[in-house]
Amino acid sequence: MADFILAIDQGTTSSRAMVFxxxxxxxxxxxxxxxxxxxxxxxxxxxxxxxxxxxxxxCRQALSNASITAADVAAxxxxxxxxxTLVWNRKTGKCIHRAIVWQDRRTAERCAELKAAGHESTxxxxxxxxxxxxxxxTKASWILDNVExxxxxxxxxxLAFGTVDTFLLWRLTGGKVHATDATNASRTxxxxxxxxxxxxxxxxxxxxxxxxxxxxxxxxxxxxxxEAKLLGARIPIxxxxxxxxxxxxxxxxxxPGMMKSTYGTGCFALLNTGPEAVKSTxxxxxxxxxxxxxxxxxALEGSIFIAGAAVQWLRDGLAIVExxxxxxAMAGAADPAQxxxxxxxxxxxxxxxxxxxxxxxxxxLTRGSGPNEFAHAALESVCYQTRDLLEAMQGDWSGAGSxxxxxxxxxxxxxxxxxxxADLLDAPVDRPNxxxxxxxxxxxLAGLQVGVYPEPDAFAQLWSxxxxxxxxxxxxxxxxxxxxWKDAVRRTLSAS
Numbered sequence: 001m002a003d004f005i006l007a008i009d010q011g012t013t014s015s016r017a018m019v020f021x022x023x024x025x026x027x028x029x030x031x032x033x034x035x036x037x038x039x040x041x042x043x044x045x046x047x048x049x050x051x052x053x054x055x056x057x058x059c060r061q062a063l064s065n066a067s068i069t070a071a072d073v074a075a076x077x078x079x080x081x082x083x084x085t086l087v088w089n090r091k092t093g094k095c096i097h098r099a100i101v102w103q104d105r106r107t108a109e110r111c112a113e114l115k116a117a118g119h120e121s122t123x124x125x126x127x128x129x130x131x132x133x134x135x136x137x138t139k140a141s142w143i144l145d146n147v148e149x150x151x152x153x154x155x156x157x158x159l160a161f162g163t164v165d166t167f168l169l170w171r172l173t174g175g176k177v178h179a180t181d182a183t184n185a186s187r188t189x190x191x192x193x194x195x196x197x198x199x200x201x202x203x204x205x206x207x208x209x210x211x212x213x214x215x216x217x218x219x220x221x222x223x224x225x226x227e228a229k230l231l232g233a234r235i236p237i238x239x240x241x242x243x244x245x246x247x248x249x250x251x252x253x254x255x256p257g258m259m260k261s262t263y264g265t266g267c268f269a270l271l272n273t274g275p276e277a278v279k280s281t282x283x284x285x286x287x288x289x290x291x292x293x294x295x296x297x298x299a300l301e302g303s304i305f306i307a308g309a310a311v312q313w314l315r316d317g318l319a320i321v322e323x324x325x326x327x328x329a330m331a332g333a334a335d336p337a338q339x340x341x342x343x344x345x346x347x348x349x350x351x352x353x354x355x356x357x358x359x360x361x362x363x364x365l366t367r368g369s370g371p372n373e374f375a376h377a378a379l380e381s382v383c384y385q386t387r388d389l390l391e392a393m394q395g396d397w398s399g400a401g402s403x404x405x406x407x408x409x410x411x412x413x414x415x416x417x418x419x420x421x422a423d424l425l426d427a428p429v430d431r432p433n434x435x436x437x438x439x440x441x442x443x444x445l446a447g448l449q450v451g452v453y454p455e456p457d458a459f460a461q462l463w464s465x466x467x468x469x470x471x472x473x474x475x476x477x478x479x480x481x482x483x484x485w486k487d488a489v490r491r492t493l494s495a496s
Contacts, residue, residue, distance in 0.1 A: 002074040007443040010080045015054035017062035020443040028066025030058040042105035045098040070233035077239030077446030079246035080164035085139035100139040107138035108356040126192045128286030137189030137206045161212035177224035179215040182291035183245040220449040239445030244268040250437030251406045252460035263411035267307035270299040282392035283352040302351040302389030306344035310378040320371040327375045328416035334376035340364045341488040342377035352392045363488045383424045384485040408437040423473035433466045
């Protein structure tokens with residue numbers, strides 16, 4: 001009996017494929033990085049064929065590494081970098097422009113125009129989002145306006161829009177299926193999260209024809225089958241969720257009040273608010289956490305654009321570390337008398353500030369500041385930004401009062417960073433045994449649909465703790481350090 005699940009985890013800098021057995025154990029994995037393109041300041045693009053080729057190769061390699069064939073796979077789950085936008089020709093399957101990545105800021109002016117015209121309240125009421133170039137809708141509109149002939153082709157019904165999950169689903173099924181799930185749809189600026197449907201009013205506002213849009217389904221659903229030639233057999237695709245929502249599922253945050261934070265290229269914290277779509281008064285996002293059996297569970301989300309990317313900057317931009325893993329030891333060796341702050345607004349600041357135009361800055365430098373202090377400031381910046389999010393959530397919803405933060409993502413391997421996170425939050429930080437929670441969430445959704453994995457309550461019992469980091473920092477030190485961070489952010493924002 002086929003009882004393995006293949007998870008596709010298509011991320012911002014790499015594609016991964018992971019094979020899980022029926023006990024949720026990882027038995028095969030493959031990963032491949034691909035090129036990032038920065039054609040202008042604030043612009044970030046991917047070659048669609050790089051995304052596709054790395055996904056196919058890693059799927060094949062993961063199956064090989066697991067010593068199984070496609071015939072042994074019960075289903076595929078897909079999780080993806082959200083908001084990244086593609087538009088392709090329905091007849092050829094070829095994209096008409098590079099993928100515009102979630103980090104891209106090229107539509108900042110358009111978003112500002114829509115805000116100035118008074119449209120943000122309508123957008124937020126329907127989508128739970130803010131008018132920011134982070135989201136997909138203005139990216140899709142930009143492609144239609146800037147690629148020759150695109151508008152005419154769209155009006156003729158010849159083009160298809162999708163986030164990465166939709167693009168992969170289209171390609172995997174040989175162009176037979178144009179669909180997405182509710183979590184990815186909820187990140188487009190075009191989907192009404194209360195009615196569960198695309199909004200004609202928002203489509204008109206953004207200038208995106210409805211003919212471009214995919215069908216929206218539950219996160220666990222029958223999405224179609226892969227073409228046999230791709231992996232060696234037809235495999236049902238039965239789970240889709242955006243990466244942060246997939247991590248929420250993988251961390252089994254099924255109860256209202258549970259919170260997870262993923263530390264990858266960026267940092268994304270989601271707080272389960274149950275069937276209630278909590279309206280934020282602190283510039284957080286209201287989003288779909290997951291949708292199962294036609295029932296929507298909502299979340300408050302805080303999005304930080306630069307987390308692990310700050311460590312990549314230390315490595316690739318400043319060349320003061322050879323490997324990201326060095327940063328924790330360097331931070332621990334920093335001079336404690338120095339108070340150096342990095343505000344990593346390399347592509348603007350996300351929640352709760354939402355300033356697309358400000359850029360990064362460092363404060364508190366002395367002649368004694370060196371590589372260790374830079375590493376210390378980079379890692380602490382992620383902790384401070386997380387505290388910004390937690391305080392905003394606690395201000396928005398009483399259910400966020402006293403919470404334990406479940407963490408995942410590459411940065412969580414650093415004990416120094418996780419301890420500093422607990423210290424600055426004044427809250428416990430729990431690191432699970434299974435760190436690949438994004439891929440696990442996608443696998444679970446697919447396995448749930450085909451009966452390999454149990455219902456959510458039973459699945460939650462499988463979550464296990466690897467290490468809890470309890471706060472140890474004195475309250476006066478914590479408050480002093482956080483006040484310094486808030487001052488650094490204020491100075492950065494005022495300079496933009």
